[in-house]
Amino acid sequence: MADTPAIELQHITKSFGSTRANHDISLSVYHGEILSILGENGSGKTTLMNMIAGIYFPDHGRILIDGEEAIIRSPRDAYRYRIGMVHQHFKLVDVFTAVENIILGDNEESPRFNLKTAAAKVREISDQYGFELDPFKKIYDMSVSEKQTVEIIKTLFRGADILILDEPTAVLTPQEAEKLFAVLRRMRDAGKSVVIITHKLHEVLSLSDRVSVLRKGEYIGTVKTSEADESLLTEMMVGKKVTLNITRTEPKDPRERLKVQNLNCYAIDGVQVLKNVSFTAMSGEILGIAGIAGSGQRELLEAIAGLQRVKDGEIYYIHPNSGKIEDLTEKTTLQIREMGVRLSFVPEDRIGMGLVGNMSITDNMLLRSYRSGRGFFLRRKQPQQLADDIVEQLEVVTPDTRTPVRRLSGGNVQKILVGREIASSPTVLMAAYPVRGLDINSSYLIYDLLNEQKENGVAVIFVGEDLDVLLELCDRILVISSGEITGCVDARGATKEEIGMMMTQGGGEKRA
Amino acid sequence: MHKSHVREPRVHLVKRDGLPWWKAWLIRIVAVVLALIVCGIITLLVTGKNPISVYATMVDGCFGTARRTWNLFQNLAILLCISLAVTPAFRMRFWNTGAEGQVLMGCLATAACMILLGGRLSQGALFAVMIVTSIVTSAIWAVIPAIFRAKWNTNETLFTLMMNYIAIQIVSYFTYVWSVPKGSGQIGLINSATQAGWMPSIGGHDYLINIIIVAVLTVVIYIYLRNTKHGYEISVVGESQSTARYIGISVPKVIIRTLLLSGAICGIAGLLIVSGTDHTLTRSMVGGRGFTAIMVSWMAKFNPMSMVLTSFIIVFLQKGASEISTIYGLNSSFSDILTGIIIFFIIGCEFFINYRIRINAKGEKE
Numbered sequence: 036m037a038d039t040p041a042i043e044l045q046h047i048t049k050s051f052g053s054t055r056a057n058h059d060i061s062l063s064v065y066h067g068e069i070l071s072i073l074g075e076n077g078s079g080k081t082t083l084m085n086m087i088a089g090i091y092f093p094d095h096g097r098i099l100i101d102g103e104e105a106i107i108r109s110p111r112d113a114y115r116y117r118i119g120m121v122h123q124h125f126k127l128v129d130v131f132t133a134v135e136n137i138i139l140g141d142n143e144e145s146p147r148f149n150l151k152t153a154a155a156k157v158r159e160i161s162d163q164y165g166f167e168l169d170p171f172k173k174i175y176d177m178s179v180s181e182k183q184t185v186e187i188i189k190t191l192f193r194g195a196d197i198l199i200l201d202e203p204t205a206v207l208t209p210q211e212a213e214k215l216f217a218v219l220r221r222m223r224d225a226g227k228s229v230v231i232i233t234h235k236l237h238e239v240l241s242l243s244d245r246v247s248v249l250r251k252g253e254y255i256g257t258v259k260t261s262e263a264d265e266s267l268l269t270e271m272m273v274g275k276k277v278t279l280n281i282t283r284t285e286p287k288d289p290r291e292r293l294k295v296q297n298l299n300c301y302a303i304d305g306v307q308v309l310k311n312v313s314f315t316a317m318s319g320e321i322l323g324i325a326g327i328a329g330s331g332q333r334e335l336l337e338a339i340a341g342l343q344r345v346k347d348g349e350i351y352y353i354h355p356n357s358g359k360i361e362d363l364t365e366k367t368t369l370q371i372r373e374m375g376v377r378l379s380f381v382p383e384d385r386i387g388m389g390l391v392g393n394m395s396i397t398d399n400m401l402l403r404s405y406r407s408g409r410g411f412f413l414r415r416k417q418p419q420q421l422a423d424d425i426v427e428q429l430e431v432v433t434p435d436t437r438t439p440v441r442r443l444s445g446g447n448v449q450k451i452l453v454g455r456e457i458a459s460s461p462t463v464l465m466a467a468y469p470v471r472g473l474d475i476n477s478s479y480l481i482y483d484l485l486n487e488q489k490e491n492g493v494a495v496i497f498v499g500e501d502l503d504v505l506l507e508l509c510d511r512i513l514v515i516s517s518g519e520i521t522g523c524v525d526a527r528g529a530t531k532e533e534i535g536m537m538m539t540q541g542g543g544e545k546r547a
Numbered sequence: 548m549h550k551s552h553v554r555e556p557r558v559h560l561v562k563r564d565g566l567p568w569w570k571a572w573l574i575r576i577v578a579v580v581l582a583l584i585v586c587g588i589i590t591l592l593v594t595g596k597n598p599i600s601v602y603a604t605m606v607d608g609c610f611g612t613a614r615r616t617w618n619l620f621q622n623l624a625i626l627l628c629i630s631l632a633v634t635p636a637f638r639m640r641f642w643n644t645g646a647e648g649q650v651l652m653g654c655l656a657t658a659a660c661m662i663l664l665g666g667r668l669s670q671g672a673l674f675a676v677m678i679v680t681s682i683v684t685s686a687i688w689a690v691i692p693a694i695f696r697a698k699w700n701t702n703e704t705l706f707t708l709m710m711n712y713i714a715i716q717i718v719s720y721f722t723y724v725w726s727v728p729k730g731s732g733q734i735g736l737i738n739s740a741t742q743a744g745w746m747p748s749i750g751g752h753d754y755l756i757n758i759i760i761v762a763v764l765t766v767v768i769y770i771y772l773r774n775t776k777h778g779y780e781i782s783v784v785g786e787s788q789s790t791a792r793y794i795g796i797s798v799p800k801v802i803i804r805t806l807l808l809s810g811a812i813c814g815i816a817g818l819l820i821v822s823g824t825d826h827t828l829t830r831s832m833v834g835g836r837g838f839t840a841i842m843v844s845w846m847a848k849f850n851p852m853s854m855v856l857t858s859f860i861i862v863f864l865q866k867g868a869s870e871i872s873t874i875y876g877l878n879s880s881f882s883d884i885l886t887g888i889i890i891f892f893i894i895g896c897e898f899f900i901n902y903r904i905r906i907n908a909k910g911e912k913e
Contacts, residue, residue, distance in 0.1 A: 052563055094905075342792055369795035380793070388793050391786040401779065402794045411775050 039102045041066050041197055041228040042087060042118075047096035049082055056082040060096070060254040062247050064197065069219060069229045071239040071260075074249035075272055075474040077444055080232045081123070083249070084199045088120035089113035119190025120199040125182050127174045133157070134170040137189045153192075160191050164221045179327065180211040187218075198222065199230045204238060206328050209502065209535040216242050234272075236265050237503075248272055273475055281482050281507045284490060289317035291353050292494035293339070293463055298348035300334050300518075308334040310518045312348070316463065316494040318355060321485060323509030323526060324498045325534050331518035332498045333383055336465045340380045341368040352376050355462055355492070379461035381453055383468050383498075389452045392441030396433065397422045399440055400455055425454035429480065446477030453484055464488050467498040482508055502531045516540050561903045571900045578896035579860075582889040589888070594875045601871060608870020609863055619866055621754040624761040625819060627858040629833075629840035631761075631768045631851055632812035635805050637841075638772060638849045639785040645692065645707025647837025648714030649685045649810050651830075653817020655718050656684035657744075658737060658828035661821070662725055665743035673744050677822060682814035688714065689810025690803060697799030711837070718830045725828070736826050746823035757823040764812070769851040781805055846893060864889050 040063035049057040057079045064070050072080045085091045087098060089107040098105050100116045107113050113120070127136050134154045154170040161168050168184050177185070183203065190198055200219075204212040219229050219242065233239060239246050240260060248255040248271040255271050270276055293316040300309040309331050316322050324332055337343035339350055341363070350363040354375075361374055371378055386392040390399045400418035408414050422436040429450040433443055440448055449469060456464065466485065470478040485508070489495050499505045505512055506526050514522040514537035522537040587598030594601075609619050629646050636643040660677040668676065692706040726732050738744060749755040772778040784791045784801045791798050825832055843861055847853035868882035 050561070052561070340793075341795075367795060368793070372795065382793065384789065387787055388789045391783060391790050393786055394782070398779075398782075402783070402790070405776055405779050411777070413774055413776055413779055 040064060040099070041101065043099040043102070044083070044087075045097045045099065047083065047086060047093045047098070049079075049086060049091060049094050055252050057086075057093075058252045060249070060252075062254060062257060064228050064230055066196075066228055067223055067226045068244040069223050069231065069242055071243035071246040072230060072232045072249065073234065073236075073239055073246050073268060073272060075234055076472045077251075077474070078249040078272075079252040080249055081201055084120060084201065084230065084232055087113065087118055087197075088199060089118075090120075114193050114195070117194055117196040118199070119193060119195030119197070121183065121186040121190065121201065121203065123201040123205065125186055127182060127185060129175045130173065132171045132173055133168055133177075133185045133188075136174060136185055137170075137192050141193055156192060157188055160188055163225075164191075164218050166218060179206045179329075180208075180215075183207075183215070196226075197228045197230070199232070201232045202234075203231060204233070204235065205500070208327055208538050209531055210539070212238075235501075236268055239263075239268065240265070250274055269475065277475060277479075281479070281504070282486065283508065283510075284486070286317065286320040286510055287490070287492070289319050290355075291315050292318045292355070293496075294349075294351040294353070295335075295339070296349045296351070298335070298338060298350065299346040300331075300338055300343055301346055302334070308518050309338065312515075312518070312520055314513055314520060314523065316496055318462070318494045319489055319492045320510040321489050321495040321497050321508060323505040323512040324496065324515060325502060325505050325512050326515035326538055328500065330515045330538075332467060332515060334518075335515070336380065336382070336467055336496070336498065339363065339463075339465065340378060341366050341371050352378075352463070376463075377459060377461045378463045379456035379459060379465070381449075381456050381464075381466040381469050383471075385448055385452050386441055389456075390440050390448065393439050395439055396426065396431075396436040396451055399451060400425075403455060403459060421455070421458055425451060425458070429454050445472040446474050449473055449477065449481065453481060457484060457488060461488070461493055463494045463496070465496040465498075468500060469497070470504070471500070502534055505534075506531065514538055558904055558906050561905055563901060563903050566900060574896050574900050575893065578892045578899075579889070582892035585892070586885045586888055589884070590871065590875075593881070594877070596875060604871050604874050605863075605867025608873075609866045615866075617752065617754050619862060620758055621824060622866070623858055623862045624754070624758045625816060625824070626836050626840060626843060626862055627854060628761045628764060628816040628819060629813065629836050630843040630847075630854050630858055631764055632809050632816060633840050634768065634844045634849050634851060634854070635772065635778075635781055636809045637844055639781045639802065639805055641693070641696070641802060641806065642704045643689070643692075643707050643806070643809060644704050644838070644841065645689065645710045646809075646813055646840055647833050647835070648707075648711035649688045649813035650816045650820070650833045650837055651711075651714045651718055652688040653681040653685040653814035654821045654828060654832055655714075655721060655817070656681040656814070657818045657821040658725075658734070659721070661737045661744035661826075662734075665738045666741055670743065677744060677818060678815075681818040682811045685814030685817060686807045686810035689806045689813060693803050693806035697802045715830050718828065722828055722830060734828050737821075737828070739826070744822055745826055746819075754824070757819045760815070760819065764815070765851050765855065768812075772849075772851065777804070842890070842894075860893070861890075 042064040044063070045061050047057055047060045048055070060083060072084065074080045082091065086093050087107065089110045089112050092108060098107060105116050107116065128139065131139070134150055134157055137157060138148060138153045157168065157170045160166070166184050166188060168181065168188065172181070174182060174185070183206070187198070203215060207215065222229055231243065240263070243260050245257055245259055246263060246268065247257040248268065250272060258267070266276070296313050298309050298312040299307065302308050312335060324335070326332055334343050338345050345364055348364070352361045352363050354361065361376060363371055363376065366374070382388040391402070397415060397419050400421045401413065401415065404418060405413055419436065425431060426433060426436060431443070431447045431450050433447060440451060443451070453466070453469060464485070469481050469485070473481065485495055485497060497509060506529060509526040512524050512526050512529060512534060513520060514524070514534055516538055521540040524534065583602065587601060590596060590601045591598055608615065610616050629650055632649070633643050633646050657677050660673065660680055664673055664676060688710065692701070692703050692710060695701040695706060696703045722734055723732050725734055727735050746756050772781065780791070780796050780801050783794070783796060784798055788798055791801070820832060821828060839861060843854055843858045846857040864886050865882070868885040869879065871877070871885065872879055872882040
């Protein structure tokens with residue numbers, strides 16, 4: 036291809052308050068290539084790409100498009116330079132059809148909508164690159180991967196030659212991801228520039244031509260994918276050598292701890308979110324739950340924790356020492372605690388459910404214990420002690436325990452939440468996406484903590500999204516699809532493809 | 548490079564994070580100074596007077612005589628009391644705009660006791676009845692919207708606002724029923740001969756007891772919000788209802804309990820207004836302070852101790868501005884204009900505490 040880069044970034048710097056998100060970054064994207072921007076969460080990948088897409092404006096530095104300086108002040112400016120970005124959180128109007136969403140805001144040439152010609156153009160684009168999309172389907176009827184397709188076609192419809200995708204596979208099954216990759220390769224072959232933001236190494240290696248690595252807002256370097264391997268890229272990302280191994284011990288003396296039978300739950304809007312769910316969690320093992328995001332994982336854990344109304348079905352807890360069976364169905368969180376059931380829950384929504392962002396670390400420890408002790412007044416002494424212990428033992432990076440947790444990075448927030456939940460020495464520990472958004476070191480620390488709990492005889496329930504991790508960490512894996520359990524496999528023998536198949540079974544009519 | 552066609556944005560906003568407290572206060576002080584300068588210029592243009600003497604007039608209006616000073620502190624106490632009432636609800640993100648009506652209902656209850664029971668009970672028993680009825684009446688008035696919000700998730704802002712008008716109409720009705728002489732629609736001083744149900748003066752100072760009661764209340768609310776289990780639950784519900792559910796707090800229970808407290812304090816404010824200050828009942832006796840209190844509470848970031856300062860600022864400005872319009876023979880709208888300008892600056896400066904403005908000077912590259 037031509038030697039002039041499609042995009043050239045020169046010394047880009049961007050700060051938010053006192054945090055420097057990007058510092059002096061220079062890199063290039065060429066025509067007809069797929070470039071990966073690799074880095075841990077918080078390394079500044081998205082910020083950098085948002086500057087190309089017109090969401091932010093750089094504090095310093097220049098952006099050159101085809102060799103000429105470009106000033107991109109808004110996403111509309113970006114389209115003028117033929118740049119389109121697909122954000123991690125889709126920006127679609129739910130009650131509109133695909134084609135309505137695609138032409139929304141695109142009134143450059145004619146102020147009137149012409150849905151028919153637009154739909155024809157959408158079909159043409161779909162055929163050219165191998166998308167499958169019904170232009171007249173409403174967004175709320177679509178699966179996540181269809182919504183993503185709409186977003187991609189939207190950028191192409193507006194003539195984008197440079198396509199930026201932010202963590203495109205985070206919400207996809209392995210099969211869907213493969214399909215997406217095929218499309219992206221076809222785009223590259225048609226001469227377009229594709230940039231994908233990611234932190235998954237195997238994606239980088241299988242898809243991209245070159246990879247640029249960021250770390251803590253700094254540009255580390257660019258390598259050709261053909262000359263790279265996992266350990267090199269990890270080292271570039273983290274800054275030091277890391278061993279990526281999860282130790283898995285055999286479960287010791289597994290006994291039934293939690294039994295769920297024929298559980299049915301409905302959301303407030305009347306949609307059934309759990310259908311006849313039955314399973315058993317054993318002490319001393321990690322039970323993984325795999326599934327596409329939003330398949331009922333959240334509702335399942337919340338139903339067990341007493342936060343979700345149960346239509347019918349039973350949840351039983353078996354006391355570890357006495358063997359006494361308690362019925363947890365329809366009990367509130369408080370009632371469950373008062374029954375002496377030590378159930379800990381690390382919710383998906385850390386700040387917003389598990390923790391209070393504006394409160395200090397100490398006051399967040401109080402959440403679980405503020406009721407203890409008689410009388411009207413709070414006692415902050417023990418929580419203060421606990422906060423100090425967690426900060427020290429889990430190496431939380433914070434100025435002090437009075438700092439509001441929202442000021443901490445994702446990894447440190449999670450250490451505090453998991454630390455607090457483990458501190459009450461649970462017998463059941465439920466964790467929903469506990470490593471989402473965490474850097475590699477913090478992720479492995481969390482895996483170690485979960486393993487430690489397992490070895491202490493805790494029944495651990497782990498809802499995860501990365502199938503590689505699930506297969507390495509868990510003892511058994513339960514697969515959930517559209518609120519139904521579609522399989523339960525031994526993690527020691529199962530394959531990713533096998534689980535991926537089960538993830539899309541059930542509720543058949545929705546995703547063929 | 549041919550740069551003629553490219554234009555960088557001249558200004559852009561940068562969010563600040565963790566501004567040191569002294570810098571934030573410096574910005575606020577600068578805002579007040581700027582506001583006073585603008586007010587001075589406007590006064591100069593309208594009246595032709597020297598701005599310095601205008602400010603001297605303001606200070607004189609507030610502290611010129613012992614009576615004025617007592618008056619100022621009396622007004623401060625009442626405003627602070629109502630602000631304390633709205634604060635627990637606000638910390639819970641329950642936007643109670645009904646303090647005006649809640650206080651007025653407390654006024655009505657107090658006046659009713661004084662009119663109907665004055666002379667029939669001993670002074671002590673009368674006070675006991677007054678305190679209980681004013682607190683209970685206001686608490687009931689406040690808890691009605693709270694129950695609707697807790698059970699059916701109605702909008703509390705509209706609900707509480709509408710209840711103000713009902714309260715005003717109820718008071719209008721009773722001012723007619725109890726009016727002296729009958730049918731005049733005016734009550735006049737209640738029990739002016741016997742002073743039954745009038746707050747006693749301490750050491751010859753009529754308002755001292757009001758001020759002491761509010762001072763104690765400020766400390767109590769401060770401790771309640773900071774160091775009690777209830778206060779902690781209020782904060783959690785305010786920050787995130789799903790966290791509250793997650794740890795097993797019953798959100799409806801906390802909402803109702805907190806609004807009972809809010810209403811009770813409004814009742815005390817009503818008691819202080821009728822029994823401790825005005826000794827009468829009119830439909831306009833709360834005088835918008837139920838709304839001003841919202842601003843006092845907001846500007847103090849819902850901290851009762853800071854509210855002493857913010858309510859002082861508001862009362863000082865109102866007194867000073869009204870003195871200016873009296874002295875220079877302007878009508879009361881002029882003092883409203885001045886107060887408006889000052890409050891605009893005080894609220895506006897919060898923007899500069901949260902954001903920094905960067906101006907891209909030409910050639911300011913690396």
